Amino acid sequence: LDEGNHLLELAAPRRVLLEGGRVVGLECVRNELGEAGADGRRRPVPVAGSEFRLPADSIVLAIGQGPNLAFLEGSGLELDRRGGILTEAGTRRTSAEGVYAGGDVTRGPAIIVQACADGRRAAEAICQELGLGFRAPFGQAAPVEEILPVKRARARRDAPQEPGLLPVAQRGGFDLVQQTLSVEEAQAEARRCLQCATVCNKCVEVCPNRANVSYLVDPVSWRLPLFACQEGQAKVVGLEPFGLEQGRQILHVDDFCNECGNCATFCVHQGRPFADKPRLFLEEAAFCREENNAFYVEGNSLRRREGGREGRVTQEEGRFVLETDEIALHFKPMWQGLGWIIEDVRLVHEFEGTLSLARAAEMVVILKAIEGWTFLRGSGEEPAA
Incomplete structure (x- = not known):
């Protein structure tokens, strides 16, 4: 533009004009922005009767790149209106069995990170299709x-x-x-790089109310007991793996949140931290009104509500007590080991099938991590004299 070039916005070329075998101009048509598509972008739509001519004695085509989909002819793959391969958003499956696609051939021009993400989602879907386990590797935690x-x-x-x-x-x-x-x-x-791969915390930084709090936990790898009712008692009938590999976690203080959506907008993992992360309530009344993903600290206990039902984990000098509608369990976690030492178990109410302790394990990890956070104690706790 500094050199005197002109940029015509919302205009598209129609045809090259020739006279006597030589270029004399370019016919273009003006556009207006249409309705927003699935990606939120408004597409240009030609305006009828808006054709105009640009005089020219030479036309230079800018070099552009696009996917070559000629090999798809006769494949039967369903295409979208842009001519790209149509896929399921979460799995990248195409209309053909066993065929997955991602990157520019599905979404149009985009950044390489999105293409890599498509590949990861496709790999996970393929593993599920084959009945194989899929676990994304975590890098070495930054000191x-x-x-x-x-x-x-x-x-x-x-x-x-x-x-x-x-x-x-x-x-x-x-x-x-x-x-x-x-x-x-x-x-x-x-040096301006924000090192997102070292530590994310984007939802913490963009929250205007400081509702998202970053905290550190000790990674664990446990084999938790599975309980079942047998002869009027809760007995161990198997083991269930439970692992936590990321040492940096996020806790959401729901009382501070007005659901502005900033954390969801800027989340690099396409998550909704205000809803996905453990939601801790400072007011017991607000906690009791919730059906799912609700936590409340009461003294040395952490209460949790899921499916409208409540459970509690209490820490007592390195040992823990789990109280649910089904069982009361006294145990000691092996933080550097493979499981829990079960000291006592009592059946409270008979249940069908097996009882998982995965949610209880999450409560144990959170309670240990925030045991020194006095500002997160419930409102029902009297201040010290």
Whole structure:
């Protein structure tokens, strides 16, 4: 634009105009923005009768790239209105059995990260189809020494390093208009990286009410007992694996949240942290009104509501007590081991099938992590004199 070029917005070429075998112009049509599509973007729609001509003695086509789908002819794969391969959003399955697709051939031009995500979702769906387990690998947890500089960098707003531009008067040849960064400039630009792969916490940073709280837990790998009713008693009938690999977790304080949606908008995992993360309530009355995913701290106990029913885990000098509608269980977790030491179990109410302790294990991990957070104690607790 600095060089006097004109940019015509919402215009599309129709045909090249020729006279005597030579180019004399380009016929274009004006567009207007139509309705938003599934991705939220409004597509250009030609305006009837808006054709116009641009005089020209030469036309240079900009080099563009697009997927070559000629090999799909006769394949029977269902295509969308843009000519891309139609897939299920969550699994990337196509209309043909055993065929999966992702990337630009399904969504149109996008970033490489989205194509990688498509591949991961397809791999997970394929594993499920084959009856195989699927577990996304987690990288090595970053030490505190790496996290602290990242948090300090996120608290600052450093301007990007803009490359120098060749003066307009010197742009008559083939010299680069946009210059390259110097070594010092490149290093300064690299220091602006927010290291999302080291620590995310995006939902913590974008919450205006500080409703999302980051905390650390000790990763565990347990084999939990499965209980069943036998002869009027709760007896162990099997083992269930329970694992927690990520040491950095998020707790949602529901009392602070107004459901603005910021955390969902900026979540790099396409999640809804205000609804997906464990929701802790500071008011007992608000907690009791919830049906699912509700937690409440009461002294040394953590209460939880799921399906309209409540359970409680209490910590007593390194040991824990689980109280549910079905059983009362006294146990000691082996934090560096493979399971729990069961000290006592009492059947409260008979139940059908097997009873899983996975939710209780989640409560144990959370309760241990927040045991020193006095500001999260319930409102019913009297302050110390």
